[in-house]
Amino acid sequence: MAAAAVVVAASLLVDRLIGDPQSRYHPVVLLGRFIGWWGVPARYPPGLQRAIGVAGAVLTVALFTAPFLFVQLTAPWYLYLLIAPFLLKSCFAWRALEEHVTAVVQALDDSGLNAGRREVGMMVSRDTACLDSGHVLSAAYESMTENLVDSIISPLFYFGIFGLAGAAAFRAINTMDAMLGYRDERLRLGWFAARADDVANFIPARLTGLVLLAYFAAKGRFTPAWAAFRCDAKKRPGFNGGIPMAIIAGGVGVRLEKPGAYTIGDPERTLAEGGAGIVSAVRAATIIFAVLEIAALFLLVSMSYT
Helix, strand or coil: CHHHHHHHHHHHHHHHHHCCCCCCCCHHHHHHHHHHHHCCHHHCCHHHHHHHHHHHHHHHHHHHHHHHHHHHHHCCHHHHHHHHHHHHHCCCCHHHHHHHHHHHHHHHHHHCHHHHHHHHHCCCCCCCCCCCHHHHHHHHHHHHHHHHHHHHHHHHHHHHHHCHHHHHHHHHHHHHHHHHCCCCCCHHHHHHHHHHHHHHHHHHHHHHHHHHHHHHHHCCCHHHHHHHHHHHCCCCCCCCCHHHHHHHHHHHCCCEEECCCEEECCCCCCHHHHHHHHHHHHHHHHHHHHHHHHHHHHHHHHHHCC
């Protein structure tokens, strides 16, 4: 457990120092290529797609998790402490989230609306061609607030419980959902990955909500954060992503809006004015959760010696 605590802290440091190197051999890039190979609905008869989706998901999780589990079970402690932070870091993306949002903001400021639309199109699946600048920013910050759970808290949560294998299994499930979990021709093939992702994120999303509420309470913004959670968390499809989105929108005092789908939060200020507050909330939630997890892991070590 003490080694796990050190790995959590070291992985966050690695993330802040190097982020996500652009490499075709990055573990998640390889994972995506494998999912892209088998996750093609046109290859399979419609009647078989649901079963193939289950089989493909199980195989993907097993193959991606295997090397992480091998290191977890066989590496000597000194080698584990050297390798594990990099492996865990490959399963989450804190700095990358900030970099993507910064790229959208800079594109809007430096090159105009069309450049902002192109940048945010790399973050979200919606059609960005007709978005105005406010909705471009909203799409970017919606992605950031939702992915606080998917891309940061959940991998850390499952590492704390199941080690590297847990973080890797979650990353495989979440990546499959991101690639296949849509209500289009991928519906049958991706249904199992989408449901698995909902289940896997259920507890982390609610823990994230508690951390965010505590953060905004400390800033004197508990009431609007709680009000937005009560009123708006269920507006977004699914039962996880709306939690961090609503609490952050309410706590910061901005409105997040997907045209024709939902609006979350009351606009006390514009997204341009509140953007820094959103980034700060995501950073704070990440650090608070990591500190709590590290403390819990050390506590378990101390209890084992009593």
